[in-house]
Amino acid sequence: MAGTDRTGEWISGGPAIVLVEPQLGENIGMVARAMANFGLSDLRIVNPRDGWPNEKARAAASKADPVIDGARVFARVEDAVADLSYVTATTARPRDSHKIVIGPAEAGARLRARMEAGQAAGILFGRERFGLSNEEVDLADEIVTFPVNPAFASLNIAQAVLLMSYEWMRSGEELAGRPRFDAPAAPPADKADLYRLFDHLESALEERGYFFPAERRAPLTHNLRNMLTRPGFSAQEISALHGVLRALRKAPRDAS
Amino acid sequence: MAGTDRTGEWISGGPAIVLVEPQLGENIGMVARAMANFGLSDLRIVNPRDGWPNEKARAAASKADPVIDGARVFARVEDAVADLSYVTATTARPRDSHKIVIGPAEAGARLRARMEAGQAAGILFGRERFGLSNEEVDLADEIVTFPVNPAFASLNIAQAVLLMSYEWMRSGEELAGRPRFDAPAAPPADKADLYRLFDHLESALEERGYFFPAERRAPLTHNLRNMLTRPGFSAQEISALHGVLRALRKAPRDAS
Missing domain, CATH: 3.40.1280.10 (SPOUT methyltransferase, trefoil knot domain)
Incomplete structure (x- = not known):
């Protein structure tokens, strides 16, 4: 210590x-x-x-x-x-x-x-x-x-x-009346930024048949959006997640 | 004493x-x-x-x-x-x-x-x-x-x-004499479960060269693990994220 x-x-x-x-x-x-x-x-x-x-x-x-x-x-x-x-x-x-x-x-x-x-x-x-x-x-x-x-x-x-x-x-x-714990260093991104991440993820999943059959789409989307909203990701974190999605959408290197 | x-x-x-x-x-x-x-x-x-x-x-x-x-x-x-x-x-x-x-x-x-x-x-x-x-x-x-x-x-x-x-x-x-604060609706998964998600994500990214060049690996991993730890995902949510990863690793349908 x-x-x-x-x-x-x-x-x-x-x-x-x-x-x-x-x-x-x-x-x-x-x-x-x-x-x-x-x-x-x-x-x-x-x-x-x-x-x-x-x-x-x-x-x-x-x-x-x-x-x-x-x-x-x-x-x-x-x-x-x-x-x-x-x-x-x-x-x-x-x-x-x-x-x-x-x-x-x-x-x-x-x-x-x-x-x-x-x-x-x-x-x-x-x-x-x-x-x-x-x-x-x-x-x-x-x-x-x-x-x-x-x-x-x-x-x-x-x-x-x-x-x-x-x-x-x-x-x-x-x-001293101070706040007892610090907020996370980076503030959450604005919602427009978050929704672009939803779009990116959902269109990648759509392409791969994840939402098939169609009635699965609403509950799966609901669940994913909840999971991605709760953490309060910062703009930088959302940018990193876009990078992850771009990488995952590529074919594996050894297969390309 | x-x-x-x-x-x-x-x-x-x-x-x-x-x-x-x-x-x-x-x-x-x-x-x-x-x-x-x-x-x-x-x-x-x-x-x-x-x-x-x-x-x-x-x-x-x-x-x-x-x-x-x-x-x-x-x-x-x-x-x-x-x-x-x-x-x-x-x-x-x-x-x-x-x-x-x-x-x-x-x-x-x-x-x-x-x-x-x-x-x-x-x-x-x-x-x-x-x-x-x-x-x-x-x-x-x-x-x-x-x-x-x-x-x-x-x-x-x-x-x-x-x-x-x-x-x-x-x-x-x-x-003992105070109202307790509520736990989240679904309890967080145990850590072994979370670490299997890290492994799954990181090996998928590895295959696609996301961590290239090698010195990027430590900071990128650090950032991703922090982002995935903070929400306290439940076992069910982690299972859903494995499903997302499996889907994203597949080739797009129209290309298969």
Whole structure:
């Protein structure tokens, strides 16, 4: 999926990603890479087991160096979120808390709304083995969980960060009110052009007895015209189809 | 984020995930894990570099054994999608094709709608280094791209599969309360059927020198296959097109 445009603008911003006591440098690197893919840049690490900087993290980040270089380390979760005014905690299971539990898409939209209102926001991600403690979840305003298969819920932190970063990026697209997919590059030809193709095909078929006996003509023509109308062929495509018909009307080369 | 409920039901189903010539077993394993997280189970691998089964894949799958055990290997992309009737290709960059380009959420919803209409569907993922070839993209009905940071677009295949699997799961939640959109009246034929039509047309054109000189063959074929893929012809329509081709290959009646 490599497709980086080196001339493109490096998007940065978005909510802070707060990793609580991550163990493996590789996971931190994969988190940085996931963030960079979707334009997030503020990485905060609480008490990483193997210290910081961490060369394994840099290697796994696949050149997401601006994120790795800008990462900050904190001793406690409270310190890492001190300057934020809205914090979402990610959890794998429902918790016995009285907080609102939302899905990733809704969380992306809420984070976007807060940040556009000038509020600093962030997302907490727990330890590889046991996630966030109840006390850490208490520090958050809301809880986000992922709609995973209940019999196989093993998102790792890099995957969880990827999904939240993706939803962050997507919330911006949705709010921008943009069309969600591009129309085909070439517009459909006008109908006169299409009908000339019908004529060409039908006269070639007529010559070869395809419409015999005569009562077959109407249903066969109806079917062919429907099939050729549905795709919305462009003028260039119709021209190519005329070329195909001209070729097929010729005798085979080896028989000529 | 470990939170598997061993008593929970193992969700399975969803679109086929087709990996084209993956190199690293670890990536295949991470793909299986991402699929299992979101309830997908049909993994198809085209020509894996290190053969199959692959112990590194199993280790990286983190106990997503049902997906690994059920994986099937194919020699060519055409074989891997032969029984499907709707195929989406993932690409990192816009391509010079006339297919509709959509985002992952849209793709999840469209795959869901097709499958609920009883059509078999799948998603193609390209090689680690250079993705899918143009010819492979031609085999798909639509293209999905991810809304990544243009200056840092380095989603790997496991991440791309994770996002699509997540959107698949999410489309089910969203559609549960919503009107579904209608499938076309006659479902598209499966791909094996479509490819036999390509063969028939291309051999008829070949006989008549349409592809001469030889360097014209690739662009002309690319264009024709795109044009014939886009409409989603039904099995009956494809059968009618074979009839048209058989008729056109005959000499005109008055000349015979």
